[in-house]
Every structure is written in C-alpha cells, then in structure tokens.
C-alpha cells in the first residue's frame with residue numbers, strides 16, 4: 001500500500017549569501033521508501049531537507065514530487081521537528097488537531113485524533129498540556145500530529161536527537177513500525193548511524209561543506225526484519241562511520257577555528 | 261580538618277513567598293482599626309480625615325439613596341466603552357505593526373511620538389473636538405488605553421517563537437490561520453499583562469475626565485464633595501474607586517487563569 005510520492009531532487013545547490021552550503025545534489029526517493037541523509041555537522045542536511053519540503057527555495061536546481069495524493073491527505077509534505085514545535089497552549093489532542101479541525105467535520109476530526117493518539121500510545125494523555133509530558137512523549141505528539149494529516153511524504157530532521165538514549169531506541173522501533181505501516185515516502189536526517197541503518201532503504205552520505213552526495217548505499221532488507229544485533233547492519237554502520245569519520249573530524253576542527 | 265556527621269541539612273527552600281490570605285486581611289483590618297482609634301481619640305482631625313465609621317455611614321447613605329449607583333453606573337459605562345474601544349484598536353494596530361513590515365516603522369514612529377503625551381493634557385482639545393459630553397471622555401480613555409495596548413501587543417507578536425510559525429507554514433496553514441492559531445495565543449500573555457497597565461490608566465483618565473464638566477460619575481462626585489468640604493462623601497468616593505480598581509484587577513486575574521492555564 002505504498003501511497004507515497006516520488007521525490008526527485010535535480011541538480012540542487014544552495015548558497016546563503018556568499019557561502020555555498022550545497023552543490024549539485026541529485027537524488028530520488030521512491031514511493032514508500034525511506035531515504036536517510038547523513039553527513040558531518042554543517043554539511044547542509046537541514047538545508048536539503050528544507051528544500052525538499054518546500055520550506056526553502058534552492059538557489060539552483062529543482063525538486064519535483066510526483067504521485068497520487070489520496071483524498072484524505074491534508075498536507076502532502078509533512079515535517080517532524082527536532083524541537084517538537086508543539087503549541088504549549090494546546091493540549092495534546094489540540095496539537096494533533098491543529099490542521100484537522102479546519103478541514104474535517106468535528107466527528108471525523110476527533111476520530112482521526114483518537115486514531116493517531118492510539119497509534120502513538122498517547123490516548124491517556126489527550127488532555128495533558130505539552131509541559132506535562134516527557135521529551136519522548138512530546139516527540140510522539142509531534143509524530144502523531146504529522147501522521148494525523150495522512151502525509152504522502154514525511155520529512156524528519158533529527159527527530160530523536162533531543163532525547164535520551166533509551167527513549168531514542170524505543171521511539172526508533174515505533175518509527176520503523178509506523179513508517180512501514182503507513183507506507184509513506186520518508187526523508188530522515190540524522191547524525192546517528194545506528195538510526196540510519198535501522199531505518200534507511202537508501203542512505204545518502206553527504207560530504208563536508210559544500211554538501212555534495214558522496215555515496216548512496218542501498219539496504220534491501222525490509223524494516224520489520226532489522227535487529228540491532230544484525231551483523232550485516234553492524235558492518236554497514238562501521239563502513240558508514242569510516243566514510244564520515246575524516247570529514248567529521250575536519251568539520252569539528254573548522255568549527256573550533258570559527259569559534260576561536 | 262572538620263568532620264561531617266549527621267543528616268544532610270536541607271537548603272533547597274529558596275524564596276517561595278506564599279499567599280497568606282489571613283495576613284492580608286489582618287493588615288487591612290489593623291490599619292483601619294488604628295485609624296478609627298486615632299479618630300475616636302481625637303488624634304486625627306476628622307474634618308480633614310474622617311473616621312472609617314463616618315465613611316462607612318456616608319457610603320451606606322449613598323447606597324440607600326441610589327446616589328452611588330447613579331454615579332457608579334455612569335463611570336462603569338464610560339470605563340467599559342472607552343477601554344474596549346481603545347483595546348480593540350490597540351490590539352489591531354499592535355498586530356498590524358508586529359506582522360507587516362510595511363506598517364512597522366511608520367506605525368511605531370507614530371506610537372513613539374504620541375505615547376509620551378500626558379493624555380490628560382488632551383482633554384481640553386478633545387472637548388473642542390467631541391464636545392463636553394460623553395464623546396470627549398470616551399476619546400480620552402480610548403486614546404490613553406490605545407498606545408500601551410499597541411506596544412504590549414506588538415512586543416508580544418515580536419516574541420512569538422519563529423519556529424512555531426515555520427511549523428504552521430510547514431503544515432500548510434493560511435496566513436489568517438497562523439495569526440489566529442499561533443501568533444495571537446503566543447502574544448496573549450503580553451496582551452493580558454498590558455490589560456493590567458491599561459485598566460489602571462483607564463481609571464485614572466476616567467476620574468480626570470469626569471472632573472472636567474461632568475454631572476455624573478465618581479470623579480464628578482468626588483470633586484463636588486471636595487468643593488463642599490464634605491470629606492465623608494469625598495472619601496466614600498475614593499473608597500469606591502479603590503474597590504473598582506481591585507475588582508478590575510480581580511477580573512483580569514480570572515482572565516489570566518482562564519486563558520493562560522497552559523503556563524501554570
């Protein structure tokens with residue numbers, strides 16, 4: 001039931017003022033596929049994700065999305081934010097209903113809210129304020145809000161990086177399950193290579209600034225069958241780490257240079 | 261070398277002022293009792309500062325005769341209308357200045373130029389413009405309330421987290437929906453604390469405006485009592501104003517509790 005979009009990035013480059021952040025990026029995310037973007041800090045991952053989601057106009061190249069949008073989809077390209085971006089004056093249910101309440105009948109809206117809250121294990125917290133939730137629960141609200149609009153493409157920018165390691169592992173498993181079930185095209189930015197090999201059908205390694213595609217690795221194993229201890233995945237993770245390590249070290253040194 | 265032996269002493273208390281309703285009440289009652297005692301003993305000259313009992317008696321007489329309500333209702337209507345008009349225009353202008361860069365500099369320039377004028381100085385001008393009747397009084401109130409509201413609202417809008425607005429955009433919300441669902445609620449705490457300022461400004465201007473050419477209203481009543489050396493009634497009017505101020509701030513407190521429950 002891959003209802004997702006095909007997202008085609010064609011020759012995209014971006015510069016902020018005089019600073020080239022991305023250059024010559026061409027990628028294709030197939031319907032229902034999870035594309036993971038990894039690369040050293042500052043290589044332009046968030047910039048690329050912003051361009052893919054229409055939040056930033058690229059200075060060169062184009063991004064096209066092609067596919068059938070089902071009638072119940074209220075926002076084809078939907079983000080999940082690193083800092084959750086919940087509205088503190090709305091309850092959990094209110095945050096999830098943000099888009100639905102204007103576009104659906106009252107009954108449909110509350111049915112959908114109930115459905116995604118159940119999916120993310122938040123039913124009991126429907127009436128809680130965001131400040132009353134733990135970090136992991138807040139991100140689950142962010143995910144519930146995104147799933148509630150039935151997106152054709154999910155864009156996630158380091159959605160787990162503000163969380164502690166245990167919450168991260170738990171949520172990662174939930175992501176894998178939810179993404180598989182929804183069958184949406186997904187672009188997932190992360191620093192964490194374990195997350196990359198756990199979720200990615202396609203792992204895009206970007207090089208240090210200006211970000212360019214350095215390597216695209218494909219992982220054909222279905223998400224459902226991937227265990228943390230799988231030796232192939234561990235080997236792949238190490239291979240990714242070797243690829244990024246030198247770049248990451250240089251990026252870190254550059255950052256120190258800029259700071260001092 | 262010194263040695264520690266024993267339970268770890270607690271030191272995490274910090275400053276945690278608690279509301280003690282009985283202490284507040286006791287203070288007020290104590291002051292009034294002292295005042296009454298001083299007046300009864302002849303230490304306080306009652307022509308200049310009447311005893312609490314005389315003030316209470318005057319208040320009672322005013323209430324029974326309907327005189328109090330005549331003045332109070334006139335004042336309340338002016339306060340409600342003037343404050344509401346000033347607040348609505350102020351929030352509108354504050355939003356406009358906060359959201360549209362075209363209006364920002366011109367709007368803020370006008371506000372900064374006009375805000376420091378003592379509004380009482382404008383009463384004679386407003387009388388020329390709007391006549392001696394209700395028009396000039398309402399205009400004074402609305403004008404005085406307008407500027408602080410613009411400033412509070414625009415400040416609130418400036419502090420809306422950019423990330424939340426981007427979130428709204430990423431979900432495809434229209435501009436109107438972003439203003440309604442994100443900008444206004446985020447600016448609401450600033451707007452409500454502006455209410456505290458504007459409500460007290462409004463009461464000051466109300467009394468001032470009523471002292472210039474009004475027959476009804478607490479301000480007019482206080483002024484005429486003063487002209488007659490009727491200090492009992494004068495202070496009765498002042499007590500009414502103080503209670504009015506307390507009532508207004510109680511209402512605002514309720515509004516805050518209602519709308520800002522999410523902050524707690």
Ligand SMILES: Nc1ncnc2c1ncn2[C@@H]1O[C@H](COP(=O)(O)OP(=O)(O)OP(=O)(O)O)[C@@H](O)[C@H]1O
Pocket residue numbers: 016021040041042043044045046047048209
């Ligand atoms: N709004 C902006 N204005 C100017 N420069 C920017 C802006 N946003 C990002 N940059 C610069 O563009 C480069 C890429 O930034 P980006 O945030 O896309 O990197 P990233 O790969 O997401 O980094 P990280 O992994 O640390 O999140 C960085 O050098 C950053 O300083």
Ligand SMILES: [Mg+2]
Pocket residue numbers: 045046047
């Ligand atoms: Mg980033």
